[in-house]
Amino acid sequence: MWNDLQAALFLFYKYVTRGNKGTSVLTVLVATLAFLQINLISGIFSGALGLIYDQTKNNYVGNIVVQPGKDQWGNKEEYIKQVTELKRKINAIPGIIGCSSRYTIGSVIEYHPDKTGKDIRTVSWPVKSIDPEDEKRISGLHNNMLAGQYLDESDRDQIVMGREISGGYGASLEVQSLKGINIGDEVTIFYHNGTTRKYTLKGIYATAFPLADMNAFVTQKEMESVLGMRDRASEIIIRTDDAYPEAYYIQELRKAGVELPDIRPWQDFIGLVLGLAQTFDIIKRIVLFIGLVVAGVTIFIVIFIATISRKKQIGIMKAIGMKEGIIVASYIMLSLFYAVVGIGIGLAVLEFVATPYFIAHPLDFPVGKTSLLIVRGEVATSIICMLAVSIIAGFIPSWRVSRENIIKAIWG
Secondary structure, X not given: OHHHHHHHHHHHHHHHHHOOHHHHHHHHHHHHHHHHHHHHHHHHHHHHHHHHHHHHHHHOXXXXXXXXXXXXXXXXXXXXXXXXXXXXXXXXXXXXXXXXXXXXXOEEEEEOOOOOOOOOEEEEOOEEEEOHHHHHHHOOHHHOEXXXXXOOOOOOOEEEEEHHHHOOOOOOOHHHOOOOOOXXXXXXXXXXXXXXXXXXXXXXXXXXXXOOOOOEEEEHHHHHHHHOOOOEEOEEEEEEOOOOOHHHHHHHHHHOOOOOOOXXXXXXXXXXXXXXXXXXXXXXXXXXXXXXXXXXXXHHHHHHHHHHHOHHHHHHHHHOOOOHHHHHHHHHHHHHHHHHHHHHHHHHHHHHHHHHHHHHOOEEEOOEEEOOXXXXXXXXXXHHHHHHHHHHHHHHHHHXXXXXXXXXXXXX
C-alpha cells in the first residue's frame, strides 16, 4: 500500500514539474475565481441579511416583545397592566440591556401644507408613545434624526415621524405619506378613541429600515393624557446583550415572574424578511452549484486532455506491471492540487484583500452600508464541495483511460 502511494506521488510530482505551466496556472486561476465567486456572493448576501437583522433589533422591535395576554374568558386584552412593576422585574434580569413600554393607537394624521384647507394630506396610521430616556437604551432612534430634534420627556405638543410617514428624504412609500411635511409644521391627529390633538413636527428620522421608518411617536405622558390611563402599555420592547438566544431570556422572564403568555422573539415580527432570507439561501445554493460546475468541468477537461495525451505512456506503465489504481490516484492528486492551490489563493484574497476592502468601502444598499460577512461554516462547505468535485473530475477521465486495452493504448 505504501509503495503504491509512493509511486502515485512520484507520478503526480512529474505531472506538476513537467506539465504545461500555462495550463496549470489557468486551471488554478479558474479554481480560485470559482471559489471567490461562491464566497463573495455568499458573504454579500450574509452581510445584507445580518444588517437587516441588526436593524430589526436596534430600531424596530428589539430582541423580545411582550404583548398583552388573555383575560379569564380567553379574549386578548388591549393593554398590559402594572407596567412599572413588570419593567422592574425585566430590568433586574442579567443580560437585559433595557426595556421600554409603548402605547399604540390607531389614528388619522392630517396635514394642511398651504394653511388654507385646499390641499389636505392625510394618512391613516397607528401613533405610538415612547419614554424618550428608556427608548435610548433599546433603540437607535435618537441617533437617526434626519431633521429637527428627538423628543424630550416633557414634550406634550410635539411629534416625531419616520420618513416613510413624513415623505421626502428619499422615502420609498412617498405615495402613502404626507408627501413632504417640514420641521415646525402642524398636524392634526384624530385618534380612534375620539380624541383630537394638534402637534408640531419636531423631528424626522430614518434608519434605512422601512418597517422602522413607518412610525410616528409622541411622549408617553402625552399618550396617557390622550387615553386617560396610566401604568399600562400596548407592548414592552426588550433589548438583550445577545450573549444568549432570545429563547433563553424568555425562560428567564418566566422565572422572574413575568406571567404574560405572549412573549415573542424578534423573528416573529419580520415574516417578510425571513422569506427574503430563504430566497437569499436559494440564490447562494445556485451560485455554489454554478461555481462547483465551472471548477469541476475545468479540472475535468485538463485531466482528460492530460490522460489522452499520455495514453501511450499509461499503456507502457501498465505493460510493465503498474496498477491501474496508482495511475488513477496520481491524477486525482493532480486535480486536488489544482483545487487546493486555488482554494488557498482564494482564502488569502478573502482574508487580506476582499474583507478589508469591503470594510473600508461598504456597499450602499437600501437597508444601509453593507460589508462582507464571511460565515466560516459556509466557507468550509464550499471547500469540502470543491475538493469533492475535484476528486470526481480527476477520477473519471483517468479511470476511463487506465482501463483501456494495453495494446490499444500503446499503439493508439
